[in-house]
Amino acid sequence: MRVLLILSVLLGWSAVVSGAEAPSLRIGVLAFRGAEMAESEWEPTLAYLRGQLPQRHVVIVPLDLDGLTTAVKSGSLDFVITNPGHYVELEAAFGVTRIASLSGSASATTLPAMVGSAVVVRAERTDLNRLSDLRGSRLAAVSPEAFGGFRVVWRELAEIGIAPFSDTAGLQFTGFPMEAVAEAVAEGKADAGILRFCLLEQMEAEGRITPGLLRVLGGIPSHGCLSSTRLYPDWPFARLAATPEALAKQVAIALLAMPEGDGYAWTVPADYQPVHDLFRALKIGPYAYLRHPSARQLLRDYWPWLVMALLGVVWWLVHVARVEYLVRRRTAELRSAHAEARLRREEMEHGARLALLGEMASSLAHEISQPLAAIANYASGCQRRLTSHTDPEGVTEGVGLIAAQAERAAGIVKRIRAFARKRSPVPQNLDANGPLVEAVELFQTVAARHGVGVSLDLGQGLPPVLADRLRIEQVVLNLLQNAADAMSKSEPRHIAVSSSAVAEGVEIRVADTGPGLSPEARARLFEPFFTTKPDGLGLGLSLSRTMIEAQGGRLWAEDAPGGGAVFRFTLPVTTGPTEIP
Amino acid sequence: MTCGHCGSANPCTPVIHVVDDDEAMRHSLAFLLKSLGHPVECYPSAEAFLLAQPPTGPGCLVLDMRMPGMSGLDLQNALNRAGSTLGVVFISGHGDIPMVVRAMRQGAVDFLEKPFNDQRLLDLVAEALERAAGACAEAHTARLLSQRQESLTPRERDVMALVVLGKPNKVIAHELDISMKTVEAHRAHVMEKMEAGSVADLTRMLMTLQGKP
Numbered sequence: 001m002r003v004l005l006i007l008s009v010l011l012g013w014s015a016v017v018s019g020a021e022a023p024s025l026r027i028g029v030l031a032f033r034g035a036e037m038a039e040s041e042w043e044p045t046l047a048y049l050r051g052q053l054p055q056r057h058v059v060i061v062p063l064d065l066d067g068l069t070t071a072v073k074s075g076s077l078d079f080v081i082t083n084p085g086h087y088v089e090l091e092a093a094f095g096v097t098r099i100a101s102l103s104g105s106a107s108a109t110t111l112p113a114m115v116g117s118a119v120v121v122r123a124e125r126t127d128l129n130r131l132s133d134l135r136g137s138r139l140a141a142v143s144p145e146a147f148g149g150f151r152v153v154w155r156e157l158a159e160i161g162i163a164p165f166s167d168t169a170g171l172q173f174t175g176f177p178m179e180a181v182a183e184a185v186a187e188g189k190a191d192a193g194i195l196r197f198c199l200l201e202q203m204e205a206e207g208r209i210t211p212g213l214l215r216v217l218g219g220i221p222s223h224g225c226l227s228s229t230r231l232y233p234d235w236p237f238a239r240l241a242a243t244p245e246a247l248a249k250q251v252a253i254a255l256l257a258m259p260e261g262d263g264y265a266w267t268v269p270a271d272y273q274p275v276h277d278l279f280r281a282l283k284i285g286p287y288a289y290l291r292h293p294s295a296r297q298l299l300r301d302y303w304p305w306l307v308m309a310l311l312g313v314v315w316w317l318v319h320v321a322r323v324e325y326l327v328r329r330r331t332a333e334l335r336s337a338h339a340e341a342r343l344r345r346e347e348m349e350h351g352a353r354l355a356l357l358g359e360m361a362s363s364l365a366h367e368i369s370q371p372l373a374a375i376a377n378y379a380s381g382c383q384r385r386l387t388s389h390t391d392p393e394g395v396t397e398g399v400g401l402i403a404a405q406a407e408r409a410a411g412i413v414k415r416i417r418a419f420a421r422k423r424s425p426v427p428q429n430l431d432a433n434g435p436l437v438e439a440v441e442l443f444q445t446v447a448a449r450h451g452v453g454v455s456l457d458l459g460q461g462l463p464p465v466l467a468d469r470l471r472i473e474q475v476v477l478n479l480l481q482n483a484a485d486a487m488s489k490s491e492p493r494h495i496a497v498s499s500s501a502v503a504e505g506v507e508i509r510v511a512d513t514g515p516g517l518s519p520e521a522r523a524r525l526f527e528p529f530f531t532t533k534p535d536g537l538g539l540g541l542s543l544s545r546t547m548i549e550a551q552g553g554r555l556w557a558e559d560a561p562g563g564g565a566v567f568r569f570t571l572p573v574t575t576g577p578t579e580i581p
Numbered sequence: 582m583t584c585g586h587c588g589s590a591n592p593c594t595p596v597i598h599v600v601d602d603d604e605a606m607r608h609s610l611a612f613l614l615k616s617l618g619h620p621v622e623c624y625p626s627a628e629a630f631l632l633a634q635p636p637t638g639p640g641c642l643v644l645d646m647r648m649p650g651m652s653g654l655d656l657q658n659a660l661n662r663a664g665s666t667l668g669v670v671f672i673s674g675h676g677d678i679p680m681v682v683r684a685m686r687q688g689a690v691d692f693l694e695k696p697f698n699d700q701r702l703l704d705l706v707a708e709a710l711e712r713a714a715g716a717c718a719e720a721h722t723a724r725l726l727s728q729r730q731e732s733l734t735p736r737e738r739d740v741m742a743l744v745v746l747g748k749p750n751k752v753i754a755h756e757l758d759i760s761m762k763t764v765e766a767h768r769a770h771v772m773e774k775m776e777a778g779s780v781a782d783l784t785r786m787l788m789t790l791q792g793k794p
Contacts, residue, residue: 366674370603373696377609380699384616391616398612405605451649 024057028071030082031062034177038062045264052254064176065145078243084115084275085147087236092286098236099252103267114231116197117152119217120185130218135162138170140190142178148196149178155278156229186213198225233270350422352543353474357420360446367445371409378402415442425468429574432499432506433458435469439476450484457498462506465571467551475544479567483512490514505573511566516559525557593639593717595710597621600630601645627651639713641706646673646680654680657687668709726786729775740767745784
């Protein structure tokens with residue numbers, strides 16, 4: 001092909017040189033059967049034009065498809081004669097305009113007035129009868145850009161659902177001249193070949209191929225030849241956009257007036273719409289952009305799918321949103337339920353503390369009234385001493401005693417308030433003896449009123465425990481109250497509270513000298529609402545056990561060695577960095 | 582401040598006794614009552630009070646009704662049985678009415694319900710002390726008179742009995758069948774021994790001795 005191009009350039013150059021005195025008129029032609037063939041084929045037209053335009057040096061420039069396109073692009077030609085397909089491409093790309101079309105000729109064997117293709121196979125191939133039989137066969141063609149030599153058949157194949165590039169066993173392009181295709185089929189290098197409509201007949205007539213060796217697939221007789229495809233308008237004679245208007249007119253008039261000679265005649269330009277249709281159907285040439293489909297086209301072709309996809313996406317979005325919403329709602333519900341449960345438990349513990357204080361109320365009131373009464377007495381005493389101006393040392397002493405008693409009262413109130421306070425449990429590292437002492441002190445008045453002695457035996461050097469101070473105090477106080485209640489009818493009445501370090505952590509014991517536990521009581525001791533007290537709720541012990549277990553400890557009851565009951569509970573030692581040596 | 586016996590040689594110096602199990606209460610009561618100017622004795626329990634030397638002089642007992650062990654009422658009972666003349670002022674808690682009734686029946690001076698007015702306590706104690714002091718003084722006089730009476734000879738007693746009846750010496754001499762001179766001598770001895778200034782004085786003394794006003 002490159003050789004052809006160089007040749008043509010040389011030819012052009014030689015033409016320019018030979019006709020230096022006259023302006024040249026260069027006509028590019030598509031040499032689909034080779035330069036020589038082209039020159040001989042177009043010779044009549046050339047000769048005629050030379051005769052009509054003596055002032056011009058008319059030159060034929062035979063080129064292949066690429067060469068012709070390049071020449072048009074560079075503007076080195078004045079006119080172009082090419083196949084309808086190529087023309088449509090040049091028209092779209094470079095503004096080439098047809099001024100005449102071939103109108104056929106009397107000797108139809110050389111050139112029909114129409115363009116079409118003949119798919120040829122060896123005559124003996126009985127398995128190949130229709131175009132649809134080409135699926136899976138080896139197909140030869142001159143060039144992928146050739147119009148009658150490939151694209152016309154491509155369209156037909158596409159319409160019956162065969163893609164020549166993928167549905168055949170091999171698509172070979174022989175390149176120009178087109179006779180090579182016929183030879184490839186004749187030699188069996190290909191199962192089928194694509195020839196320009198009438199070329200086979202022309203070759204047979206010229207004796208270039210044995211007549212009857214090849215036959216045309218699905219041959220439709222037309223213009224004296226057999227065609228495998230529909231037909232398209234014949235080749236146009238076109239001017240380039242830069243060609244002077246006057247020259248174009250002159251050439252057009254000359255062509256239309258050209259007498260039918262050796263197979264060539266020109267008529268008014270044909271309608272190349274069918275060619276456009278082919279290009280559009282194959283989405284090539286000027287319609288290559290159709291290969292990149294537009295949104296509108298996609299919408300038109302696939303709207304049900306798009307709608308379904310859209311619905312799917314919408315459904316998915318709704319589903320995701322719904323799931324998200326549900327998860328959030330459930331999480332919030334769970335969180336609030338958890339918070340509520342904790343609140344309930346805290347309220348219950350608080351309620352139990354208040355109930356415990358309620359049981360101790362009269363004793364506590366007495367305990368508070370004692371310092372207040374003492375303060376009143378000291379105050380009156382001081383007042384009298386001041387009025388009578390006697391015993392000034394006594395006044396000083398009395399004021400000090402008032403302060404001491406006020407402090408004592410405040411201490412009691414503070415202790416009660418701390419115990420009655422509503423708050424969330426805060427486990428912290430603490431010495432278990434702390435809440436133990438606190439509880440026993442708070443209980444002291446009650447014990448005195450019940451005529452109960454309380455002894456406290458604190459273990460020394462206990463490991464720190466992780467627990468809530470108030471919970472421990474509450475449990476101990478509850479056990480003390482139970483012990484005092486249990487001993488109301490027994491003698492002597494004594495409660496021994498002790499703490500010691502054990503394997504599990506720290507153990508605290510509250511032992512009484514009461515009647516001990518009955519088997520029934522022992523079995524149901526920690527059940528909620530089980531009580532042996534006439535006005536008890538039966539929640540104290542069950543709640544105490546819950547609280548101790550919440551701290552990671554255990555609470556249980558045993559018989560005390562000397563009679564009576566002993567309640568014991570453990571608290572786990574703090575596990576944390578402080579413990580690791 | 583101590584609750585030690587601040588007594589004096591006067592056997593009729595009154596002493597205030599405080600029995601209360603609550604130390605602050607006991608101590609503050611003592612502080613208050615001391616302002617009356619009398620010695621105050623404190624005891625933490627009824628048992629402690631009884632174990633101490635039983636009080637001989639006049640006095641007043643400020644007693645807590647409710648105490649562990651022996652109650653205030655029990656102590657009052659015991660004192661009554663022992664013939665104590667101590668005036669008892671009870672300090673009771675709220676709702677001790679039945680006990681208060683019993684205490685009053687057993688001869689308590691009065692009772693104070695907690696919380697009580699300090700002035701009222703002081704008034705009650707002062708009153709009880711005054712009464713006790715008066716009784717003590719009376720008893721002291723009676724004891725003196727009877728001592729004086731016992732120092733008389735039988736004949737002097739006979740003479741005194743007739744003197745207080747307002748009989749003249751002549752009648753006495755006649756009734757006792759002794760001489761006028763002897764009667765006069767006896768009469769002089771009686772007046773001297775009984776430390777009486779006049780017959781009227783002597784008569785009052787005898788009436789006192791015989792328990793008449």
